[in-house]
Amino acid sequence: xxxxxxxxxxxxxxxxxxxxxxxxxxxxxxxxxxxxxxxxxxxxxxxxxxxxxxxxxxxxxxxxxxxxxxxxxxxxxxxxxxxxx
Amino acid sequence: xxxxxxxxxxxxxxxxxxxxxxxxxxxxxxxxxxxxxxxxxxxxxxxxxxxxxxxxxxxxxxxxxxxxxxxxxxxxxxxxxxxxxxxxxxxxxxxxxxxxxxxxxxxxxxxxxxxxxxxxxxxxxxxxxxxxxxxxxxxxxxxxxxxxxxxxxxxxxxxxxxxxxxxxxxxxxxxxxxxxxxxxxxxxxxxxxxxxxxxxxxxxxxxxxxxxxxxxxxxxxxxxxxxxxxxxxxxxxxxxxxxxxxxxxxxxxxxxxxxxxxxxxxxxxxxxxxxxxxxxxxxxxxxxxxxxxxxxxxxxxxxxxxxxxxxxxxxxxxxxxxxxxxxxxxxxxxxxxxxxxxxxxxxxxxxxxxxxxxxxxxxxxxxxxxxx
Amino acid sequence: xxxxxxxxxxxxxxxxxxxxxxxxxxxxxxxxxxxxxxxxxxxxxxxxxxxxxxxxxxxxxxxxxxxxxxxxxxxxxxxxxxxxxxxxxxxxxxxxxxxxxxxxxxxxxxxxxxxxxxxxxxxxxxxxxxxxxxxxxxxxxxxxxxxxxxxxxxxxxxxxxx
Numbered sequence: 377x378x379x380x381x382x383x384x385x386x387x388x389x390x391x392x393x394x395x396x397x398x399x400x401x402x403x404x405x406x407x408x409x410x411x412x413x414x415x416x417x418x419x420x421x422x423x424x425x426x427x428x429x430x431x432x433x434x435x436x437x438x439x440x441x442x443x444x445x446x447x448x449x450x451x452x453x454x455x456x457x458x459x460x461x
Numbered sequence: 462x463x464x465x466x467x468x469x470x471x472x473x474x475x476x477x478x479x480x481x482x483x484x485x486x487x488x489x490x491x492x493x494x495x496x497x498x499x500x501x502x503x504x505x506x507x508x509x510x511x512x513x514x515x516x517x518x519x520x521x522x523x524x525x526x527x528x529x530x531x532x533x534x535x536x537x538x539x540x541x542x543x544x545x546x547x548x549x550x551x552x553x554x555x556x557x558x559x560x561x562x563x564x565x566x567x568x569x570x571x572x573x574x575x576x577x578x579x580x581x582x583x584x585x586x587x588x589x590x591x592x593x594x595x596x597x598x599x600x601x602x603x604x605x606x607x608x609x610x611x612x613x614x615x616x617x618x619x620x621x622x623x624x625x626x627x628x629x630x631x632x633x634x635x636x637x638x639x640x641x642x643x644x645x646x647x648x649x650x651x652x653x654x655x656x657x658x659x660x661x662x663x664x665x666x667x668x669x670x671x672x673x674x675x676x677x678x679x680x681x682x683x684x685x686x687x688x689x690x691x692x693x694x695x696x697x698x699x700x701x702x703x704x705x706x707x708x709x710x711x712x713x714x715x716x717x718x719x720x721x722x723x724x725x726x727x728x729x730x731x732x733x734x735x736x737x738x739x740x741x742x743x744x745x746x747x748x749x750x751x752x753x754x755x756x757x758x759x760x761x762x763x764x765x766x767x768x769x770x771x772x773x774x775x776x777x778x779x780x781x782x783x784x785x786x787x788x789x790x791x792x793x794x795x796x797x798x799x800x801x802x803x804x805x806x807x808x809x810x811x812x813x814x815x816x817x818x819x820x821x822x823x824x825x826x827x828x829x830x831x832x833x
Numbered sequence: 834x835x836x837x838x839x840x841x842x843x844x845x846x847x848x849x850x851x852x853x854x855x856x857x858x859x860x861x862x863x864x865x866x867x868x869x870x871x872x873x874x875x876x877x878x879x880x881x882x883x884x885x886x887x888x889x890x891x892x893x894x895x896x897x898x899x900x901x902x903x904x905x906x907x908x909x910x911x912x913x914x915x916x917x918x919x920x921x922x923x924x925x926x927x928x929x930x931x932x933x934x935x936x937x938x939x940x941x942x943x944x945x946x947x948x949x950x951x952x953x954x955x956x957x958x959x960x961x962x963x964x965x966x967x968x969x970x971x972x973x974x975x976x977x978x979x980x981x982x983x984x985x986x987x988x989x990x991x992x993x994x995x
Contacts, residue, residue, distance in 0.1 A: 392922070395863040414860075417693050421633060421921035429918040438634045501917040553928060560909045568950045569898060586960070587950035589900060590930045597947060604963040625905075628912040629924035683968070684945040686893075686937035692925045703943055818925060819934030821946050 380452045388448070391426045392419050404449045412447075420445060427451075433458045462665050463603045463679040464830070466613075467537035468771045471529040472656040472758060473508050482775040486803060488786055490757045492640045492652050499624040505636050508654035508759040509622055519574060520556050526575045526619045529657035534579065537661040539613050541579035547611045548576040548585040551598035551618035552763035558623040575617065583611075592726070592817030593684070594618065595766020596825055599660065600682035606664040619657035620762035626653065633692070635730055643727035643753035643785050644734050644799055646792025651728040654759025658768035677774045680715050680810070682825035683707040692818050694732045698740030700822030701814060705744035708812045708826045717828065720749060721808035722782055724773040725797075726815045727753020728760055729787065733816065738793035740814075750798045750806060756786030766823070770813045774827060782806035834962050834973075834993050838883040842875045843987040855881055859939070866904035866926035867980040868897075869935045875988040876936055876974065885992065887940040892964050892973040893933045896949035896957040899979050900929035932978065944970055951977075954989065965995050 385399035388408075392415065402413070409415050420441050427433040427444075433455065435441060444454045469477060473491035474484040496504040515524040530548075534541050555568040572585040586605070588598040595618040602614035620626075630636050630653065637650035662679065685703040687695035695701075712720060723746065725737050741747060754769050761768055776783050784803045791799050810828035842851075851874045852862050862873060872895065880886065887893075908923040925931065933946035945968060951957050954977045961975040973993045980986040 393863040394860065396860050416690070418691075418922050418925055424634075425632060425918055425920060500914050501912070557905065557927075560905060566902070566905065567898075568900070569952060572950070584952055584956065586956070589928070589948050589950055590946075591928045601947075601949075601960065604960070604967050607967070608963050610959070610963075624912065625909065625927075628917075628919040629908065629921075629927065632919035632921040632924055684947060685943055686934060686946040688937045688941050688943050690938070691931050691934045699943065818928050819930040819946065820937055821930060821934065 377452060377456070380455065381448050384448050384451055387426060387430060391422055402448060405447050407447060408445055427455070431455050431459050463606055463662055464665055465660055465677045465679060465774065466663050467533045467661045468774070469529045469533040469659040470656065470768050470771055471525060471658070472768070473510050474757070477532060478771055478775065482772060485757050485772060485783065488784065490786060492759055499627060502624055502627050503631055505627055505631070506640055506652045507622055508652065510655050522556050522619060522621045523571050523574055525621065525657040526550070526617045527578050529619070529659045530575070530579065530615055530617045533659035533661050534615065539661060541581050541615065544582050545612040546581060547583045547605060547614055548572065548581055549598045549602050549614055549616045550575065550585055550587045551594040551616065551767065552587070553589060553591060553594060553620055554623065554626055557625045560625065590821055591819050592760070592762060593766060593815040593821050593823040594763045595768070596682060596770070596813060596815045596823040597684060597766070599679065599766065599770065599825055600684065600823065602662050603679055603681065606662060612663060614662045616660045616662065616767060617657065618764040618767040620655070620764055622653050622655050637729060640787055641729035641755055641759065642787040642789065643729040643755050644791050644793050644797060645788050646790045648729040648731065648734060651730050651755065652759035654761040656758060656761040656764040656768050658764045658771055660767050660771060676830045677777065677827050678830055680826040680828055681711050682823065684821065684823045687820035687822065689820055691820060694736035694816060695820070696736065696739070698736045698743060700820060701737060701740035701816050702743045704814060704822050704824035705740060705746065705812065708824050709744065711826050712810060715828065717810045720810055720812045720826065721777070721806060722750045722752070723812045723814060724769050725751050725753050727755050727785065729755055735794040736816070737814070738795040738797050741797060742795035747796065748798060750782045750800065752783045752785045752799065754783070756788070766813070766815050770825065770827065773811050773813055777808040777811050777829060780805055780807050834965055834995060837992045837994050838879050838885060839991045840875055840879040841989050842871065844984055848874050851878065864922060865935060866901060867983070867986065868901050868904065868929065868978060869926060869932040871980050871986050871988050872932035872976055872978050873935055873939065875976065875990045879990050879992060887942050887974060888972045889942060890944040890970050891942045892945040892968060892970050893936050893942060894947050894957065894961045894964055894973055895933050895976040895978055896951040897977060897979040898950065898952065899981055900948070900950055901927055903980050903982055936974070961993065965993060971995050
């Protein structure tokens with residue numbers, strides 16, 4: 377689980393071009409959107425693509441993303457429960 | 462005074478403005494499920510040409526532009542080879558599908574080929590301002606005419622549906638899995654559409670003696686940015702509101718109290734339609750009849766501003782208010798005056814409004830010829 | 834129409850270095866495509882070096898020969914038939930006018946934003962002049978920009994006042 381979270385942080389930084397951040401700057405339970413990392417609607421769509429590309433998980437309804445992408449922890453939980461790879 | 466002297470719409474519904482307007486009056490559409498169109502792309506609803514017979518040495522995109530321009534040029538009886546005539550092309554992605562084979566996708570090259578087909582000697586102007594390109598091309602044309610740079614402008618707008626564009630919109634989760642439902646409470650996104658549309662404009666210092674039925678006067682236009690987000694529409698409708706406010710002033714300057722109707726963008730995405738309803742409310746236009754044409758054609762991208770303006774001119778000249786096809790139960794942030802059926806409406810002027818990626822919004826105001 | 838300030842940038846200058854030197858606190862920069870990065874950095878330098886601000890109704894009129902071709906190619910790689918994962922954040926930059934939107938957001942400008950494909954800078958200047966006189970706007974930022982690749986880009990920006 378810890379490995380997955382670390383890997384996710386690296387993937388998020390790379391996919392969303394958060395060049396000024398290090399994985400250690402992202403707390404497991406800190407909100408990704410809103411006051412957190414300041415991500416926006418395009419980032420949310422890019423995270424949907426990240427789940428598909430890296431973990432084979434398809435999210436049809438972008439509204440679902442809101443809960444899944446709350447934090448790195450919630451993303452990791454979702455991947456553990458749904459991963460196809 | 463800038464006059465619209467001839468128009469053409471080339472779409473899956475017809476090859477002339479008249480034919481397209483008739484189809485709209487009959488509430489027809491060519492929006493269909495496209496299931497095996499492009500490799501790895503999910504099925505999508507769109508209005509597409511079945512077969513396009515291309516001119517030798519011209520792409521599908523360029524051939525559509527030429528066919529549309531040809532009809533309008535013939536109707537307008539203008540000399541396309543004159544140095545006083547210029548082509549203004551509106552497109553978002555032109556020949557983008559050529560990227561797959563590594564060929565040149567340049568819009569500059571395409572525009573030169575199109576103007577060259579008609580023997581036009583001038584460097585064409587290409588507007589690529591996202592979904593508002595068509596209206597921006599008309600605005601640019603008027604500036605070129607008013608400044609005396611040219612006497613006639615052929616404004617052509619076109620986009621074709623490609624793997625590139627469909628994949629992009631699908632990644633944005635913006636495409637509707639059903640026929641689009643503009644301004645409806647249950648709208649699920651937009652449909653794409655293919656079309657080419659042409660509008661020929663000229664500058665006149667005096668009123669025309671004979672007012673051709675299809676003619677109209679372009680009073681002016683404006684462009685405003687939301688300064689908010691590159692893809693999401695502003696929740697306050699800032700740019701669209703500022704456009705409407707400018708057009709309000711322009712209409713007043715020309716002796717019109719208010720527009721008789723407004724042709725909105727109405728893409729049927731949740732955010733766009735809500736945004737437009739807010740902008741309309743803020744401009745004090747809640748009681749003005751409005752409609753969207755996306756339910757007939759889908760979103761025709763670079764052609765949209767021109768195609769939708771032409772059909773609005775036809776509606777005005779026929780004293781008709783058009784129905785919003787696809788609408789069953791209206792549901793937007795602010796209430797709009799929409800209609801599910803066409804109905805008679807004495808009209809003398811209207812506003813065409815558009816908005817698009819990059820936070821850009823544009824509007825033009827048009828009136829009947831022999832009015833004040 | 835009077836020239837207030839002017840700037841030239843080309844691929845001899847690294848855009849990320851310029852960003853770190855002149856801006857540094859706008860992480861959205863890293864999300865932009867090459868064309869937007871180029872227009873963004875050039876505008877920031879132009880304004881900072883001349884201690885200027887863009888007005889609320891400034892017109893941002895940009896043009897070039899190639900538009901967002903570099904980013905078009907980047908998006909195309911994400912829709913490869915065998916490796917199909919279209920990227921929404923690349924797709925949004927496949928419109929050349931996005932650079933003008935980025936500038937409007939950064940500078941809180943609600944004026945006209947426009948992108949033209951043009952052969953020559955002269956044509957763009959002419960169109961900018963027509964825009965200024967028609968809109969009665971006090972200020973216009975005119976930019977001839979081309980970003981073909983990481984090693985081949987150039988921008989010439991001029992700020993005009995009426």
